[in-house]
Every structure is written in structure tokens, then in C-alpha cells.
Amino acid sequence: xxxxxxxAEPHSDSRAGxxxxxxxxxxxxxxxxxxxxxxxxxxxxxxxxxxxxxxxLKPRTFTASQRNRIEAWEVxxxxxxxxxxxxxxxxxxxxxxxxxxxxxxxxxxxARRLEIAPQAPCxxxxxxxxxxxxxxxxxxxxxxxxxxxxDSTGSLVLTVGVAILRDQASATAVARYLTGDAATSPGAAAxxxxxxxxHVDGTSAALFGTGQRQLSWVVGARSYVVLATVGYADGRPRxxxxxxxxTYLEMTSLARGVASVVAAPFGxxxxxxxxxxxxxxx
Numbered sequence: 001x002x003x004x005x006x007x008a009e010p011h012s013d014s015r016a017g018x019x020x021x022x023x024x025x026x027x028x029x030x031x032x033x034x035x036x037x038x039x040x041x042x043x044x045x046x047x048x049x050x051x052x053x054x055x056x057l058k059p060r061t062f063t064a065s066q067r068n069r070i071e072a073w074e075v076x077x078x079x080x081x082x083x084x085x086x087x088x089x090x091x092x093x094x095x096x097x098x099x100x101x102x103x104x105x106x107x108x109x110x111a112r113r114l115e116i117a118p119q120a121p122c123x124x125x126x127x128x129x130x131x132x133x134x135x136x137x138x139x140x141x142x143x144x145x146x147x148x149x150x151d152s153t154g155s156l157v158l159t160v161g162v163a164i165l166r167d168q169a170s171a172t173a174v175a176r177y178l179t180g181d182a183a184t185s186p187g188a189a190a191x192x193x194x195x196x197x198x199h200v201d202g203t204s205a206a207l208f209g210t211g212q213r214q215l216s217w218v219v220g221a222r223s224y225v226v227l228a229t230v231g232y233a234d235g236r237p238r239x240x241x242x243x244x245x246x247t248y249l250e251m252t253s254l255a256r257g258v259a260s261v262v263a264a265p266f267g268x269x270x271x272x273x274x275x276x277x278x279x280x281x282x
């Protein structure tokens with residue numbers, strides 16, 4: 001650019017100042033954009049964190065498979081946590097009824113507990129045939145607990161036992177095998193004499209042994225099988241009791257009554273699992 005005479009030449013510092021102002025103006029315009037970008041990123045982080053915290057605060061939920069396993073565990077532990085005196089009540093009411101008595105309402109009687117046996121292996125307490133013991137082994141029989149009762153007159157004695165099986169399917173398989181597929185509540189007569197009697201010295205059950213068993217009863221209760229075997233208190237050996245309708249009725253009534261009462265708490269449906277932190281079942 002030409003310079004007129006007397007006109008001063010532009011100073012280089014002035015040009016540098018204009019350039020600096022231009023740069024500052026551009027930087028000033030960028031600052032709000034950068035701040036807005038960081039604010040959006042921070043907000044997104046807070047939202048994501050909020051979702052994470054909300055997920056952690058929500059109660060845990062169980063799948064159907066997990067619920068089934070928890071319920072099965074609750075049922076399987078019952079024989080360990082229930083007091084033996086609760087499993088085998090001191091007195092068990094039962095009813096003998098039917099045509100032989102000529103009464104529709106029947107007679108109400110009570111069986112009295114004589115003794116509770118220590119826990120025993122299934123092979124020892126079952127006292128059954130090799131074929132029956134093989135069925136118990138196949139289905140994972142863990143143990144067997146027993147108790148002996150006497151009827152109201154002291155003329156009949158009974159041993160009832162609870163067999164602990166691997167799971168409900170195993171217990172059902174054992175019960176069906178023992179009864180010919182008929183062991184539904186309140187149970188059915190067994191095809192074989194499947195429980196070893198618990199004799200109790202000094203009582204009406206002092207002579208009650210394997211040779212004195214007259215009949216057996218079976219009740220399935222979830223992962224358990226309740227067995228009952230009846231005999232005479234006088235020690236007489238096995239006889240064809242089915243030929244005497246009243247005796248057979250009284251024996252089956254005693255076996256069914258006691259076995260059903262013992263099986264009842266084992267067959268109750270378990271509570272629905274509650275998730276940690278939840279107010280209702282999940």
C-alpha cells in the first residue's frame with residue numbers, strides 16, 4: 001500500500017493487537033460450547049449412575065428354577081430341624097369306622113407313643129426284602145427315623161418311620177413301588193412288610209419283631225415316605241388278618257391314622273421364597 005507524504009506508516013504492534021483480539025473473540029465464543037459439552041457429559045454420567053444405583057436398590061428377584069431349589073431345600077431340611085417329639089406326637093387320635101361296627105361315625109381312639117428310636121440307615125431300619133432295599137438305594141434314601149405306638153387297648157402295636165429320600169420324585173417312585181402305584185393321601189397298604197419294628201422292653205411292644213408284622217401302610221409326603229407296620233402285642237406271628245374284617249379294619253385304621261398324622265407336617269407346601277429387601281414374595 002502506498003503511503004502519502006506526511007502519513008505515518010502503520011505500526012506492526014497494531015496489527016499484532018488486531019490479530020490477538022480476533023483470536024480472543026473466537027476463543028470466547030468456543031468457551032460456552034465446551035462448557036455445554038462437559039455439562040451434557042456430566043449429566044449423562046449422573047443419569048447412568050442413577051440407573052445403576054436404582055438397580056442396586058431394587059430387591060433381588062429369583063428365577064423359577066431358583067425358587068424351586070429354595071423350596072426343595074426348605075422341605076428337605078424339615079426332618080433335621082423339627083423336634084422328634086413333634087414328628088412323633090405323644091398321642092395320635094384316629095378313627096375306626098365302617099360296616100363291621102354298624103356305625104357311620106365309627107369309634108374314635110388314641111394311639112400312645114412308647115418310644116422314639118435313634119436315626120438309622122435305611123438298609124438297617126427298613127427291614128424289607130432285597131428288592132425293596134434296592135429301590136430305597138436307587139432313590140437315595142438318606143436315613144430313617146422311627147417310633148413305636150400302642151393302641152388304646154394295648155392289644156395292637158405299631159412302628160411308624162419316616163424315610164428321607166433324595167427328592168420328591170424319588171419319594172414318589174418309592175411309594176408307588178411299595179404300594180403298586182396306589183400311595184396317594186391318606187396312603188395305601190404296602191405290598192411288602194417294609195419297616196423293621198422297634199420293640200420297647202417293659203411295654204406292650206416288648207415282643208414286637210419282624211416276625212410279628214401283620215400289615216404295612218405307606219404315605220408319600222413330598223421328599224419323604226412315611227411307613228407304618230402293625231402287629232399284635234402278644235407276640236403272635238403273622239396271620240391272614242384279611243380274613244377277619246374287624247381286625248383288618250382296626251389295624252388299617254391304626255396304621256393309616258398314625259402315618260397320616262406323622263406325614264402331615266412333611267407334606268405341607270413350603271413358603272414362597274422372599275427376595276432380600278422385598279416386602280412380598282418374588
